[in-house]
Amino acid sequence: MAPDTTVAKIPTSSQTVGQLIEGGRIDTVYGDVYMRRARDYLSALLDESSYRAIGSRQKEIDELLRQTRSAVLERDWGKAAEISTRAEQMRRTMDELTDVAAIAKNVYDADATAFDPFSPGKHLGPNAQARQNAFRAQVLDILASLGKEDPTLRGFYDKRSSYFSGLELRTSAEQSEKSSRRSRAQLEQLALEAVERGDITAAHILTKELLDFHDAENGLGGAASTQSRYECPVDLAAPFPPDANTRARELGMFAAHIAAAAPEIKAAAEIMYSHAWDAIPLTPELEHEGVLRSEVLIESKTPAQFLTEELKMLAQQFLQQIFINSGGARYLPRISAETALVEDFAESEAADAPSKLLDALRLSHRRGLARSEIDNALIRFGSQIVAEQLHLDPIEYRLVCIPYDLYVRLGRDRNWGQWHHWTHFDGYQVVRDNRLSALVGGDGRFGGINDLVSISRTDAREGVYVRFAVVRRARMVARWR
Numbered sequence: 465m466a467p468d469t470t471v472a473k474i475p476t477s478s479q480t481v482g483q484l485i486e487g488g489r490i491d492t493v494y495g496d497v498y499m500r501r502a503r504d505y506l507s508a509l510l511d512e513s514s515y516r517a518i519g520s521r522q523k524e525i526d527e528l529l530r531q532t533r534s535a536v537l538e539r540d541w542g543k544a545a546e547i548s549t550r551a552e553q554m555r556r557t558m559d560e561l562t563d564v565a566a567i568a569k570n571v572y573d574a575d576a577t578a579f580d581p582f583s584p585g586k587h588l589g590p591n592a593q594a595r596q597n598a599f600r601a602q603v604l605d606i607l608a609s610l611g612k613e614d615p616t617l618r619g620f621y622d623k624r625s626s627y628f629s630g631l632e633l634r635t636s637a638e639q640s641e642k643s644s645r646r647s648r649a650q651l652e653q654l655a656l657e658a659v660e661r662g663d664i665t666a667a668h669i670l671t672k673e674l675l676d677f678h679d680a681e682n683g684l685g686g687a688a689s690t691q692s693r694y695e696c697p698v699d700l701a702a703p704f705p706p707d708a709n710t711r712a713r714e715l716g717m718f719a720a721h722i723a724a725a726a727p728e729i730k731a732a733a734e735i736m737y738s739h740a741w742d743a744i745p746l747t748p749e750l751e752h753e754g755v756l757r758s759e760v761l762i763e764s765k766t767p768a769q770f771l772t773e774e775l776k777m778l779a780q781q782f783l784q785q786i787f788i789n790s791g792g793a794r795y796l797p798r799i800s801a802e803t804a805l806v807e808d809f810a811e812s813e814a815a816d817a818p819s820k821l822l823d824a825l826r827l828s829h830r831r832g833l834a835r836s837e838i839d840n841a842l843i844r845f846g847s848q849i850v851a852e853q854l855h856l857d858p859i860e861y862r863l864v865c866i867p868y869d870l871y872v873r874l875g876r877d878r879n880w881g882q883w884h885h886w887t888h889f890d891g892y893q894v895v896r897d898n899r900l901s902a903l904v905g906g907d908g909r910f911g912g913i914n915d916l917v918s919i920s921r922t923d924a925r926e927g928v929y930v931r932f933a934v935v936r937r938a939r940m941v942a943r944w945r
Contacts, residue, residue, distance in 0.1 A: 492792035583794035698938035701801035725799035793942035797869035805934035835902035881912030893918040
């Protein structure tokens with residue numbers, strides 16, 4: 465059920481809008497839900513069209529001042545008084561809107577993606593885990609307040625409070641104990657040096673400490689418990705309502721039932737989930753060393769019958785790079801069975817044919833679009849399409865570019881990845897200075913369905929197509945406890 469967006473029923477509270485903005489910055493996977501609700505509140509104070517008009521009003525004032533000056537020079541005092549009065553009225557109106565316009569900027573011009581502070585990765589900085597308790601306390605306070613002020617979405621706020629309350633975070637004492645120990649990078653360097661000089665005793669002690677370090681990093685110890693932290697408790701394979709499937713076909717989509725990943729993908733995923741949260745080397749020298757380590761790790765942990773160059777390349781990418789989904793959470797491939805609504809068209813030049821879904825997103829075509837343009841369309845119209853055209857709850861479901869792992873698993877049977885073009889995938893690669901590059905891939909010349917690269921979010925080259933999918937939002941959550 466879509467949230468009630470009737471403006472007349474919504475109190476005009478700028479404080480509530482501020483809380484929704486802050487809540488969306490912390491609870492990033494649901495950030496668009498908070499921002500959509502903030503728009504509902506804000507529209508009674510300053511709707512988007514009025515906000516966009518503020519910039520042009522300053523130009524109008526400047527023009528009126530120019531006309532006033534001309535009237536004064538012509539000694540036409542009546543005209544000068546009339547024009548200057550209009551200019552003064554417009555200036556007073558703008559002054560009155562200053563505060564609300566500052567709030568509106570954080571809603572109408574908000575970044576499409578914010579980093580999830582509960583998804584580890586070097587992009588969050590060295591003290592990311594130490595700050596998580598403060599973030600949780602802040603978002604729980606915000607959710608408690610919103611539950612009282614906005615009863616329409618109280619159920620949503622209560623569910624999110626339950627989620628954050630259940631996250632296992634380090635205490636201050638544990639953080640202090642960890643900081644007093646030697647870092648993983650230091651231990652790894654010492655272990656390599658011990659092996660190179662043939663000191664088996666030192667190597668044994670250091671590798672044992674590294675194993676303990678790894679178990680402590682992952683909470684309750686062992687790879688199995690590590691994976692369970694990130695295992696989605698929501699049944700992603702549950703079928704969509706029949707009515708939604710019918711409506712999806714009208715938009716050119718089909719209900720895709722994806723089986724659990726093949727054994728070789730599961731083997732790679734186990735490595736990714738166990739080690740992709742480790743600290744990543746920051747210098748070129750250590751980065752090269754990290755690549756060599758990941759190769760050894762993959763080869764030692766993967767059953768020989770599953771070890772292929774494609775598998776090694778896939779696992780290595782997710783070990784060495786930071787990928788996030790469009791909800792800002794750390795992205796690792798899903799391996800469980802899943803059901804999604806996916807656009808149904810062959811990878812051919814005819815793919816850019818007219819589409820009701822593209823029309824609903826106000827996109828004139830599906831090729832040559834920059835990710836920034838796609839993101840804006842999804843933010844503006846995605847939830848509306850999910851709620852009004854598919855009759856699905858936009859809190860539970862989300863319209864996105866097809867995720868890479870769904871593309872790979874569906875593409876094996878649908879002959880995708882054969883053409884010489886890229887497809888937009890949900891999410892981004894975090895590159896230097898925490899800039900985001902859009903994920904694309906699927907070019908038959910560079911790995912086919914396994915091809916995964918990134919390009920600038922403003923890159924609108926003709927050879928990149930977009931294929932949309934409706935997925936359960938729960939697949940985008942990085943960790944569950």
